Amino acid sequence: xxxxxxxxxxxxxxxxxxxxxxxxxxxxxxxxxxxxxxxxxxxxxxxxxxxxxxxxxxxxxxxxxxxxxxxxxxxxxxxxxxxxxxxxxxxxxxxxxxxxxxxxxxxxxxxxx
Amino acid sequence: xxxxxxxxxxxxxxxxxxxxxxxxxxxxxxxxxxxxxxxxxxxxxxxxxxxxxxxxxxxxxxxxxxxxxxxxxxxxxxxxxxxxxxxxxxxxxxxxxxxxxxxxxxxxxxxxx
Numbered sequence: 331x332x333x334x335x336x337x338x339x340x341x342x343x344x345x346x347x348x349x350x351x352x353x354x355x356x357x358x359x360x361x362x363x364x365x366x367x368x369x370x371x372x373x374x375x376x377x378x379x380x381x382x383x384x385x386x387x388x389x390x391x392x393x394x395x396x397x398x399x400x401x402x403x404x405x406x407x408x409x410x411x412x413x414x415x416x417x418x419x420x421x422x423x424x425x426x427x428x429x430x431x432x433x434x435x436x437x438x439x440x441x442x443x
Numbered sequence: 444x445x446x447x448x449x450x451x452x453x454x455x456x457x458x459x460x461x462x463x464x465x466x467x468x469x470x471x472x473x474x475x476x477x478x479x480x481x482x483x484x485x486x487x488x489x490x491x492x493x494x495x496x497x498x499x500x501x502x503x504x505x506x507x508x509x510x511x512x513x514x515x516x517x518x519x520x521x522x523x524x525x526x527x528x529x530x531x532x533x534x535x536x537x538x539x540x541x542x543x544x545x546x547x548x549x550x551x552x553x554x555x556x
Contacts, residue, residue: 362543373449373536373547374487419486429475429540433486 336434349407353420360422445541449548466537472517473539481534493520527555
């Protein structure tokens with residue numbers, strides 16, 4: 331059972347544009363929602379994360395929007411750059427001691443110059 | 444941010460042999476580490492949770508006798524792929540928990556020939 335659904339599978343954006351990636355979850359016990367960036371042949375790197383007590387978090391060009399009632403959260407990349415071209419994964423975990431992450435299927439972002 | 448190092452980054456082995464992959468937390472202690480497997484253009488699939496000083500917890504469908512995990516210290520977890528076969532070829536990634544965040548290693552590309 332896929333607990334975190336991510337879309338789109340791939341995304342092409344022009345330089346300077348806004349990239350938007352969406353995720354939806356099923357388990358209401360999830361209380362930590364990170365986004366990871368992965369370049370080919372590398373491990374994922376934490377980009378930004380949010381907890382359900384806030385509806386939005388911004389760090390530089392990256393913003394997470396969180397809708398608890400809809401069980402959805404999204405990543406917005408403002409002023410997208412070619413260097414942002416990578417695969418992005420959303421994830422979710424519960425607040426127990428396991429910190430076990432459930433990953434979305436990933437979105438391959440290509441930012442054209 | 445916290446640093447997690449994996450070794451080796453790439454390994455090629457012959458069918459039937461065993462391969463050990465190391466995951467180290469370089470600047471923090473980690474009582475919990477996770478091992479993931481990632482196929483090309485796919486998401487991270489959790490294989491097991493590695494707990495310092497106790498037996499690993501394996502996800503459903505993961506053969507514990509084939510994927511041996513040892514977490515002998517607070518900074519080191521190892522994954523040994525025993526009697527490797529070509530279908531075990533994959534990208535293996537570990538993560539370590541610092542406070543409530545997961546930090547990932549750079550991954551190990553295993554090729555079984």
